[in-house]
Every structure is written in structure tokens, then in C-alpha cells.
Amino acid sequence: MSNSATPSATTTTIKPTDLRGILKYVPRFQDQIFVIALDGSIVADENFGNLLVDIAVLRSLGIKVVLVHGIGQQLQELSTSRGIPISDAFGTGATDAATLDLAIRASSRVSHVILEGLTQNALKCAITNAVRALPLGILKGVDHQFTGRVDRIDTEFILTLINKSIIPILSPIGYGPDGKALRVNSDLLAAEIAEALHASKIIYLAPQSGLEINGDVKREISMDALRALLKDQPDAIPESTRSKALHAIKAIETGTPRVHLVDGRIFDGLINEIFSSEGVGSLIYGNDYQQIRRAKRSDVRAIYNLTRGAVKREELVYRTQQAIEKNIDQFFVFEIDENLIACVSLYFYPDKPTLAEVGSLYVLPFYHNRGIGRKMVDYACMMAKERGAKTIVALSTQSYSFFTSALNFEETTKDILPEARLKLYEESGRNPKVLVKQV
Ligand SMILES: CC(C)(COP(=O)(O)OP(=O)(O)OC[C@H]1O[C@@H](n2cnc3c(N)ncnc32)[C@H](O)[C@@H]1OP(=O)(O)O)[C@@H](O)C(=O)NCCC(=O)NCCS
Known part of the structure; x- marks a missing residue:
């Protein structure tokens, strides 16, 4: 016993x-x-x-x-x-x-x-x-x-x-x-x-x-x-x-x-x-x-097109196709019948390896409220944890309540961000809320 x-x-x-x-x-x-x-x-x-x-x-x-x-x-x-x-x-x-x-x-x-x-x-x-x-x-x-x-x-x-x-x-x-x-x-x-x-x-x-x-x-x-x-x-x-x-x-x-x-x-x-x-x-x-996979170079255009509407509504930060291509390793996509219907990115700060940022989260409106957004973030968190992250941050201007109510993130201050990221945050002028979760 x-x-x-x-x-x-x-x-x-x-x-x-x-x-x-x-x-x-x-x-x-x-x-x-x-x-x-x-x-x-x-x-x-x-x-x-x-x-x-x-x-x-x-x-x-x-x-x-x-x-x-x-x-x-x-x-x-x-x-x-x-x-x-x-x-x-x-x-x-x-x-x-x-x-x-x-x-x-x-x-x-x-x-x-x-x-x-x-x-x-x-x-x-x-x-x-x-x-x-x-x-x-x-x-x-x-x-x-x-x-x-x-x-x-x-x-x-x-x-x-x-x-x-x-x-x-x-x-x-x-x-x-x-x-x-x-x-x-x-x-x-x-x-x-x-x-x-x-x-x-x-x-x-x-x-x-x-x-x-x-x-x-x-x-x-x-x-x-x-x-x-x-x-x-x-x-x-x-x-x-x-x-x-x-x-x-x-x-x-x-x-x-x-x-x-x-x-x-x-x-x-x-x-x-x-x-x-x-x-x-x-x-x-x-x-x-199973429908989530790491993005490939051939997905760049689809990711760009997918997120364009959200960029216009200022839900997401604008990224050129070149910027997406350069960072394609950071993206995960959700595929239904070979069509990309959602994406999320996961970024590790070089100066703070236990901290990772989830971003570029987007789900096509037709597929909203089917649990896909939650799955994408959960998956990104899991991948981050597997690579040694202990804390995940997300920056959001319009969907912060999705992170807090559906995903158990908590609001914190921008001070959690490493110096280089904080500088970009200040320069963007978007003033997003900073959300955090321990994994
Ligand atoms: C936010 C977003 C990713 C949610 O995706 P989704 O696939 O519809 O979300 P899920 O189906 O996994 O989760 C649905 C739950 O979240 C809630 N929810 C969805 N969008 C929300 C929002 N903007 N604010 C608060 N709650 C939200 C729903 O009410 C639902 O709650 P319930 O489970 O209690 O019924 C999607 O609306 C989206 O792509 N929005 C535009 C882009 C954006 O704002 N991205 C975030 C940038 S950081």
C-alpha cells in the first residue's frame, strides 16, 4: 500500500x-x-x-x-x-x-x-x-x-x-x-x-x-x-x-x-x-x-490570402508574402480537403528560450465555433512545451477574451516581453493586450 x-x-x-x-x-x-x-x-x-x-x-x-x-x-x-x-x-x-x-x-x-x-x-x-x-x-x-x-x-x-x-x-x-x-x-x-x-x-x-x-x-x-x-x-x-x-x-x-x-x-x-x-x-x-500540420513553402500564398481579411480589420498584423515565407517554419496550418482554413504561428525568443509567442491565429469565418481556434492554440502550446517552453504569450487587440475565456490565458503586462520584442511592440502602436499561460 x-x-x-x-x-x-x-x-x-x-x-x-x-x-x-x-x-x-x-x-x-x-x-x-x-x-x-x-x-x-x-x-x-x-x-x-x-x-x-x-x-x-x-x-x-x-x-x-x-x-x-x-x-x-x-x-x-x-x-x-x-x-x-x-x-x-x-x-x-x-x-x-x-x-x-x-x-x-x-x-x-x-x-x-x-x-x-x-x-x-x-x-x-x-x-x-x-x-x-x-x-x-x-x-x-x-x-x-x-x-x-x-x-x-x-x-x-x-x-x-x-x-x-x-x-x-x-x-x-x-x-x-x-x-x-x-x-x-x-x-x-x-x-x-x-x-x-x-x-x-x-x-x-x-x-x-x-x-x-x-x-x-x-x-x-x-x-x-x-x-x-x-x-x-x-x-x-x-x-x-x-x-x-x-x-x-x-x-x-x-x-x-x-x-x-x-x-x-x-x-x-x-x-x-x-x-x-x-x-x-x-x-x-x-x-x-490530425488536420494540423507544419506549414510548407507552398502554403505561403494561401496563408497570405487566408489572413488578408483579418489584417484589414486590424485583427492581425500585416505580413508580406516574403515575411511569411521567411518565417514559414513558425506556421502551423489546419487543412480540410486540402484547403487551408486556419493558421497559427509559434515563435521562440532567442534571448528567452522558455518563453514562446503564439500569433497569427486565424480561422475562416465559415468554420468559427467548431473548436478549431482552440485546437490550433492548444497544439501550438503543446509544440512549444515539447521544445522546452514554460510560458506562452499571445498579443491580441480584438480577440483577447477568446484567449482568457476559451483558453485559460491571463492578462499580464508588456514587461513580460524580452527587450527586442518589447521594442517592436512599442513601435507597432497597436497596443494589444498581453496574455500569458503557463504550460
Ligand atoms: C478568435 C478565433 C481564432 C476563434 O476561432 P474559433 O475556431 O471560432 O474558436 P473555437 O471554436 O475554438 O472557440 C470557440 C469559443 O471561443 C469563443 N470565442 C470565439 N471568438 C471569440 C472572441 N473573439 N472573443 C471571445 N470569445 C470568443 C466562442 O464563443 C466559443 O466559446 P464556447 O466554447 O464557450 O462556446 C476566430 O474568431 C478568428 O479567427 N478571429 C479573427 C482573427 C483573430 O482575431 N485572431 C486572434 C489574433 S491574436
């Missing part, structure tokens, strides 16, 4: 005064389905009670929650206490009859602990038999016996529960065509459930502080980068998180936009990951940003 259930210095705890910040997310998340996957060790951790309170908060904000749990730790403990050796603890290797028997016992126990905890928080829940499984069979000559793979998920059953405000609890035991139990890996199960329910997120709660790559926790990584890493340097990711990394990729490939890995032992970790812009775990993202 961990003793890290108290707030630690590394935890950004949300204060009651941040309620306004949280409420901003509510319309975005309302009625979305979040699959929360709990490792068996997290159910056994002393922070588990706090996690259930957090889940109650999510429910009260209109987020639909499905719980999937693992049993690895409990299965190993049962094996030790009863002196019965197990063939595999995690539902990935072969499951012999003795292991299956212990897995069923461990699973009943874990489901029951969750049921008790949800009841203490006045939440309705139901343990289900919604997962149909088939034996994994013989792989590379090894008969996996009672290890199963997910065949079908009774989505109608799960959705009926969710729509009646009942939290479905899914254990890592599936049922074969003959109704007999098969052991299923819970990371895989979470990915399959998310796909079947078109969930918007999976949140894996595990006893790790996120996705570690070569010893450092990576706060955000694209699915493509993670896939490449697993292929070329699998050892860069510790074995304990490799299964989650693989299943995160699978989930994103099959339509779940985001997968989070959060330390389930940290007080307020779940809530902070969802409701604070920095997060405390790791985010693996996919399709969200």
Missing part, C-alpha cells in the same frame, strides 16, 4: 476558487463517456476512497462514467496466501484452471470493494456480464487455455445502465459462448469498452506517475510518436506501463480521441488531470490534431 494519499508538493491541487475554471469544462464534457480503468493495486490503495469521491464529482457534472478494474495484485496475493502457483497474473499469458479459479475470486472481491465504495458515495452501480469473450487459443505454440479476448460487448446493456445514472462495473472476466468464465486483460478491456461505447476518454489509474520515457514522465505524446517509440526502442518505456501504452494506441486507432495515464495514488490526481490545463499524468492523443 502506498502512503502517498496526502497532497504532495508535486500535486497541483484544485482549490474551491478554481470552481469557475472547472465549470468551463462542463458544457464540453457533459454527456460524454469516460472509461476509468483502475488497476487492482489502486483499488487496494488508501487513496481509493478519494478517487471514488472524484468519480462522484464527475457524475454530478454530467459526465457518464464506466468503471473497468484489474485484479493483478489481488490475484498474486491470493496465490501467495493459499500457496497456489498461478500461470499468469495479468490476463496476457496462459491462464490455467487454478489461476482462473483464483482470478474469479479476486475479481469478485475487487468488484465488491468498488461496489461498497460507490454505495458509500450514494452512487448507483451494477456489476455486469456485458463482455462476451472467446478463448485466445494457441499462440506461438502455447495454449492460453482460459485466457480470453473480447469478442463482443453488449453496448445496449451498458448504455441502458449509464442512461439511468447507474455506473457499470466491468471486471476482467468475460463470458464465453458456453457462458463459462475467461480471464481478460483489463487494459485491453478498457480499450474495447471505449471503442464500443464511443467514449471520449480512457483514464488508466495505475501506480505510476504517468508514461515514463527513458526515466522521465512525458506529459503529452502523440499516438504516432508513441507507436514509433514502441517499435524502435520498446525498452525506453518501463515494462509496467508498456501494456497500457500499447492499448492506448489501439484505443486511439479505433476512435477514442484521448487516453490518460494517471497516478491513482495521488490525492486529487484524477480531478486535476481532467480539469486543469496542465494535467498531472500523461496524455496520449490522436485524431484531435
